Amino acid sequence: MTDIVADLQWRGLIKDSTDPDELAKHLANGPVTFYVGFDPTGPSLHIGHLVQILTARRLQQAGHRPLVLVGGATGLIGDPKDAGERTLNSPEVVAGWVDRLQGQLAPFVTFSGELAARAVNNLDWTAEMSVVEFLRDVGKHFPVNQMLSREIVRTRLAAGGISFTEFSYQLLQSNDFYQLHRRYGCTMQFGGSDQWGNITAGVDYCRRQGAAVQAFTTPLITRADGTKFGKTADGQSVWLDPAMTSPYAFYQFWFNTADGDVDRYLRCFSFRSHDEIEQILAAAAERPAARAGQRALAEELTTLVHGAHETAQVVAASQALFGRGQLDELDESTVDAALREAGLLEVTELPNVATLFKQAGLCASLSEARRAVAEGGAYVNNERVTEADAVPTPDRLLHNRFLVLRRGKRTVAGVQLTR
Incomplete structure (x- = not known):
């Protein structure tokens, strides 16, 4: 058993807890069976969920037993949010999302x-309860004045109201904790800090039923400038599903981390030791342009989520696009993803080099493109171009459809020939 509480505190991963001293004692006397839950509100988890996923992994590695819950019941209801009532998804859609999320979570813990x-699903015990049973056995233990005091409920009431459906969400989640205690001996829950009201309601309910339980929350991760973590520069969520966010785009998200965020992100997301993280941060402070911290984050997280092979392909693509590797050694999906991130021009017929550079946005005009070629700063597939009017031949195409255009050392775009 390791001192997991001290490690989580060093990493900035404990915001609230029911009782810090009792929590530490409880985990020190383990193994503890704990649970963390995820609602299927979409077809994929995103990197905002990684804090909980990786904390579960840390706890298991420290000698504790995870129950990984995907809410087939609570996903039909939806936790209240500031923006108003959620759109209810059909049982068939939610069931499909449950399967997808369980598959995404499986590689992070050992079964x-x-x-x-x-892996547990709260629909298993919720579906079998009648409305009368739920109101008598669960609802009787929840004072309405306490439920009304929850911040999100106050916010929604002030903004126009909240349905009984979403108002009752905390009862469902509280019952989850008790059912997991009764069925599997679960004595601890954790979740994001936005779940603190639901979590403490579950703790109170379990204790009223005679169960000694503990809980804590992880903090909301934000950027140093206060903006929301987990979205790209154009506001797109970064998903764990490779079909929704490619491994290349996933890697680039972490590699583009601002210098001011690297310390917190390494502590929070990396499984390196404290000493290793301190060494990386010291190296980054000495040579910030080398982006050692960002590179360490990107490689470790991409490997955790997408595997070593995909990470190797992404790293190779990142180098090859800028002339430091072989483009023809990259697989087709990686080339596609990398060029879409860089900016991809689709053409049905290949024009000359000058036109390609203009249409791809690397040069503002044909005369500028010709000048770039004349000055030796234009490249196609990492080979310097010497003739602005030359038309690339089909044998130059990567995977029979791609060209990589580069102006100078750092400005890249892609071309895709569509037939």
Whole structure:
């Protein structure tokens, strides 16, 4: 057993807890069966969920037993949010999302051995309860004045109201904690800080039923400038599903981390030791232009989520696009993803080089493109171009459809020939 509480505190991963001293004692006397939950409100998890996913992994590695819950029942309701009532999805859609999310979560914890994780779905015990049973056995233990004091409920009431459906969400989540305690001996829950009201309601309910339980929350991760973490520069969410966010785009998100965020992100997301992280940060402080911290983050997180092979392809693509590797050694999906991130021009017929550079946005005009070629600063597939009017031949196409255009050392765009 390791001092997991001290490690989580050093990494900035504990914001609230029911009782810090009792939590530390509870985990020190483990193994503890704990749970963390994810609602299927979409077809994929995103990197905002990684804090919880990786904290579950840390706890298991420290000698505790995870219950990884995907809310087939709570996903049908939806946790209240500031913006107003959620759109309810059909049971069939939610069931499909449950399967997808369970598949995404599976690689992060171990499902064998003495501390084997278990995947659970709260629909298993919620669906079998009648409305009368739920109101008598669960609802009786929840004072309405306490439910009304929850911040999100006050916000929604002030903004125009909240449905009984979403108002009752905390009862469902509280019952989850008690059911997991009763069925599997679960004595601890954690979640994001926005779940603190739901979590403490569950703790109170369990304790009223005679169960000694603990809980804590992880903080909301933000950027140093206060903006929301987990979205790209153009406001797109960064998903764990490679079909929704490519491994290349995933890697680039972490590699583009601002210098002011690297310290917190390494502590929060990396599984390196404290000493290793301090060494990386010291190296980054000495040579910030080398982006050692960002590179360490990007490689480790991409490997955790997408695997070593995809990470190697992404790293190779990042180098090859700028002339430091072989483009023809990259697989087709990686080239596609990398060029879409860089900016991809689609053409049905290949024009000459000058036209390609203009249409791809690397030069403002044909005369500028010709000048770039004349000055030796224009490249196609990392080979310097010497004739602005030359038309690339089909044998130059990567995977029979792509060209990589580069102006100078750092400005890249792609071309895709569509037939």
